[in-house]
Amino acid sequence: MLGYIDKIREIGERLFTDGKVDVVIGFAKGSMPMMNEPMMARSSGDLQKMVWDGNCGINLANYLTNRKEKIGIVAKGCDSRNIVTHIIENKIKRDQLYIIGVPCKGMIDRRAISKAVPGEVTEVIETRDSIRVKGRDFDETFDRGDVLQKNCAVCLHRNPVIYDELVADPVVEQTGIDRYEDVRKIDSLSTEEKWRFFDDLLSPCVRCYACRNACPLCYCPTCFVDESKPQWVGKGIDDIDIKTFHFLRAYHCAGRCTDCGSCERSCPVGINMRVLTKKLEMDCKDLFDWEAGLTLDKRPPLDTYRPDDPNNFIK
Amino acid sequence: MTDARHAVRKTGRHQAKANRQLLYKRVESMKVVKIDKKKWDQGLAALKGVYRIFSPVKMKDAFEFKALEENENPDLGGLNTRLSAKGLIYPQTEAMFTYTLDESREDHHIMSPVETDYSPRAVIGLRPCDADAFLLVQRNFDTPQYKDPYWIDAYEATTIVGLACENPCSTCFCTSAGSGPFNETGLDVLMVETKDGYILKSVTPKGESLIAASGWNDEISPEEAQKQIEPLKTAAEQKISSVVETDQLKNKDAMTIYNAPFWDDVAFACINCGTCTFVCPTCWCFDIQDETHKTEGVRMRNWDSCMFPLFTLHGSGHNPRGEKVQRVRQRFMHKLKYYVDKYNDGIQCVGCGRCVRACPVNIDIRKVCSLMNQPENATCAAQS
Amino acid sequence: MQNPYLPYPVRIDEIITETEDKNLKTFKFVFLNKEDEEKFAYRSGQFAELSVTGKGEIPIGIASSPTEKGFVKFTVNKVGLVSTFLHNMKVGDIMGIRGPLGNSYPWEMLEKGKNVVIIGGGFAFTTLRSSIVYMLDPTNRPKFGDIHVIYGARSPGMLLYRDELAKWEARSDINVHITVDGTDDPGWKYNVGFVPAITEKKAPPADENTYAIICGPPVMIKFTQPVLDKQGYGHHNIIMSLENRMKCGIGICGHCNVGKEFVCKDGPVFTLAQLNRMPREY
Numbered sequence: 001m002l003g004y005i006d007k008i009r010e011i012g013e014r015l016f017t018d019g020k021v022d023v024v025i026g027f028a029k030g031s032m033p034m035m036n037e038p039m040m041a042r043s044s045g046d047l048q049k050m051v052w053d054g055n056c057g058i059n060l061a062n063y064l065t066n067r068k069e070k071i072g073i074v075a076k077g078c079d080s081r082n083i084v085t086h087i088i089e090n091k092i093k094r095d096q097l098y099i100i101g102v103p104c105k106g107m108i109d110r111r112a113i114s115k116a117v118p119g120e121v122t123e124v125i126e127t128r129d130s131i132r133v134k135g136r137d138f139d140e141t142f143d144r145g146d147v148l149q150k151n152c153a154v155c156l157h158r159n160p161v162i163y164d165e166l167v168a169d170p171v172v173e174q175t176g177i178d179r180y181e182d183v184r185k186i187d188s189l190s191t192e193e194k195w196r197f198f199d200d201l202l203s204p205c206v207r208c209y210a211c212r213n214a215c216p217l218c219y220c221p222t223c224f225v226d227e228s229k230p231q232w233v234g235k236g237i238d239d240i241d242i243k244t245f246h247f248l249r250a251y252h253c254a255g256r257c258t259d260c261g262s263c264e265r266s267c268p269v270g271i272n273m274r275v276l277t278k279k280l281e282m283d284c285k286d287l288f289d290w291e292a293g294l295t296l297d298k299r300p301p302l303d304t305y306r307p308d309d310p311n312n313f314i315k
Numbered sequence: 316m317t318d319a320r321h322a323v324r325k326t327g328r329h330q331a332k333a334n335r336q337l338l339y340k341r342v343e344s345m346k347v348v349k350i351d352k353k354k355w356d357q358g359l360a361a362l363k364g365v366y367r368i369f370s371p372v373k374m375k376d377a378f379e380f381k382a383l384e385e386n387e388n389p390d391l392g393g394l395n396t397r398l399s400a401k402g403l404i405y406p407q408t409e410a411m412f413t414y415t416l417d418e419s420r421e422d423h424h425i426m427s428p429v430e431t432d433y434s435p436r437a438v439i440g441l442r443p444c445d446a447d448a449f450l451l452v453q454r455n456f457d458t459p460q461y462k463d464p465y466w467i468d469a470y471e472a473t474t475i476v477g478l479a480c481e482n483p484c485s486t487c488f489c490t491s492a493g494s495g496p497f498n499e500t501g502l503d504v505l506m507v508e509t510k511d512g513y514i515l516k517s518v519t520p521k522g523e524s525l526i527a528a529s530g531w532n533d534e535i536s537p538e539e540a541q542k543q544i545e546p547l548k549t550a551a552e553q554k555i556s557s558v559v560e561t562d563q564l565k566n567k568d569a570m571t572i573y574n575a576p577f578w579d580d581v582a583f584a585c586i587n588c589g590t591c592t593f594v595c596p597t598c599w600c601f602d603i604q605d606e607t608h609k610t611e612g613v614r615m616r617n618w619d620s621c622m623f624p625l626f627t628l629h630g631s632g633h634n635p636r637g638e639k640v641q642r643v644r645q646r647f648m649h650k651l652k653y654y655v656d657k658y659n660d661g662i663q664c665v666g667c668g669r670c671v672r673a674c675p676v677n678i679d680i681r682k683v684c685s686l687m688n689q690p691e692n693a694t695c696a697a698q699s
Numbered sequence: 700m701q702n703p704y705l706p707y708p709v710r711i712d713e714i715i716t717e718t719e720d721k722n723l724k725t726f727k728f729v730f731l732n733k734e735d736e737e738k739f740a741y742r743s744g745q746f747a748e749l750s751v752t753g754k755g756e757i758p759i760g761i762a763s764s765p766t767e768k769g770f771v772k773f774t775v776n777k778v779g780l781v782s783t784f785l786h787n788m789k790v791g792d793i794m795g796i797r798g799p800l801g802n803s804y805p806w807e808m809l810e811k812g813k814n815v816v817i818i819g820g821g822f823a824f825t826t827l828r829s830s831i832v833y834m835l836d837p838t839n840r841p842k843f844g845d846i847h848v849i850y851g852a853r854s855p856g857m858l859l860y861r862d863e864l865a866k867w868e869a870r871s872d873i874n875v876h877i878t879v880d881g882t883d884d885p886g887w888k889y890n891v892g893f894v895p896a897i898t899e900k901k902a903p904p905a906d907e908n909t910y911a912i913i914c915g916p917p918v919m920i921k922f923t924q925p926v927l928d929k930q931g932y933g934h935h936n937i938i939m940s941l942e943n944r945m946k947c948g949i950g951i952c953g954h955c956n957v958g959k960e961f962v963c964k965d966g967p968v969f970t971l972a973q974l975n976r977m978p979r980e981y
Contacts (some may be wrong), residue, residue, distance in 0.1 A: 600953030
């Protein structure tokens, strides 16, 4: 995965030279360990700033919404699935895009690493299978597989599902993964236990909306939490309002979420709100045998209606 | 809305007013005491009898400020807290008034003041950068023309015991932002950890009172204290690896920086969440909202963020900062140029580095500040 | 410490529907406590936060004049949550007013015998009405030179304060030029045409003692400013009143910040010379 960048630059340069794109969206090296910054190259010179490593966890499909240019975009498996969703939902046109597909082996969980070492991480050396981290008084090496983002550890679509060109041969997809162990654990709780679980899960929320804004699905011009006529949700840090925001946002993502993990990755207070979206993902799989963003040829289950729907409430 | 969040407490307002005269005067002869670690608990218990104590406490994976319970101790071993100390004086959600719409009540539709508990409180273990931030923010809340009573009463009720920062983070740039790891500005007491305990040095009369109330009385001379503190201070300052140039910001024309070519690149990655503003100790903007349940309601204020499009949206639908790049520019211009021009005393930033660490997409104020400081050198290549 | 967020309680004393589209209503408020009226001593060009209990506050320019005693008046356009609710309130209802807020038109300077040209469009005529009433007060009129007013709306039925306009029009100590974009009323005896065009025809020649005060929709301002430029008005002699989203009204909450200024506290009145040096974020 570390060798991808040469190929990404090569493709990007060709796209600029051939006039196929106006810009290329990818990642620039971050100013801190384990952080990269989404960037837009406007010319081939800018491509030199691009990088590819295990810190490209932000979903770049988020940067496509309603853009008008011709765009080259670097896309790992989850990004590509959100590009599919964006195309289906008319947020971007397929023929505006040149998708530079990146087979992915998972992104690094910077919080897990920070938690596992005794001080501030000041340097990270990434190799194919290991992550070596250094700080003022420590120097430790982890197996990549042990420090993946939680969504990456259970990812079933590491290879892009839609692309114009791949930067490397596809990687082997993971098998034998139980995606929903955490959801079933919450499902098995009593109502009171569930409430306590959600209390604890969401108590640090400061309503900065990083989860919503990092999410490619959350492109509503006015989010329901910002609506004033009528005002659905209070604006303070009352715990019911906070839960309303997170629960409703998850429902809005039902059948659309690809579990890219951008929400959890972006949260400044480390909330794993993915347990909410995953519950709905599991339901969509169980009820409709649906996984989001795998094909351009089929409408998502929640924006279609069939007269023979097995549920009565909808009739 | 739960009652607990908006609990109305009814003591201590006059106490805050009595304290006010004592403020802003630094003591000439500072009292300095040495605390043996064994005597720490004893003094803390004594202080809990006089003050409500707020301190960093490790919660889940991060250090956050909280009110200490009776048997709870501060966790002073962490790096800086995840959220700043801002919320101790200026809570994210704060009741301003209550009202009733019940027309059988004589005062229906008339705002009533909320009685908040402004009895003495002490913050133990906040970093000098956070204390300095209170002084930057004070210019906004405590003006010659208007006084924000909520902020002022809370600030005046608070005695600040700052813990000198011996292990700054790689993202800290306090020394570039007019503060420093051992900076005493804004503190009532400076607390320095030594091999066998702490040294507490009072900086203001409020600090003096706190030391007196603690019962820690192993006094040492200011000269002796200085001898012990100085090498630690030098060592801490040397650990600060981030240096940010701010010297040109004052001289440059605001519109030159505003129209500089780098803003599109700076803003590209931004997702317009409120993270940077919410973790920032010096971001003070708020929204005012009425929340009514049946006939009873609260007029409250909530932290707001210039990153949100709603922040500037007119009733007509016109939005003067409708584009992301305008909002990103606004935040940096406000902190690093407008504030500089308005108060002529440095930037509206203390260099705590929280926004750098918390930004989901790695927008780094240190880089942006450097660009703004030398706008003529900037090309579109802001990311190089 | 006086709490600057605490509104004075008021009672709605009268509601007048001003325009044919019924989107503009003038509310006359009486203070519940007489002493609050004295505390609410204001100048023309200032505004207040109208506090609709349970809904929130909106910043609205004061339409009454300091020379009118016993009440304060505001003309409110129905746009958002608070103003829509206010439009449905009734005479006798209780609410609040917080202010006066902001600077004002520069009366201290204008009262030194300056000529004043008021140019207004649409519903942005409220603080201009306050200013006209103030200047025409018999004790104040001698302090000013010539007074011109150019005021336009889409149609005769969209003009604010029509009765007063007609009375001013008939006076000799003020030159009033009323205009509408268009009308099919055969009895219409005033101008027809956009405000910039009427300004070109009727505005007095520029000199350093003549000041233009402009309030109106952005499109009117956009096309009026070049006319004044052409006539030689200096940018220090063009005075404008801004609007921005506001919450606190006292320069603390940060919403209306433009450059280093707060529109609520440092404004809302700025000269064009000042605005030229500020970002156009209003």
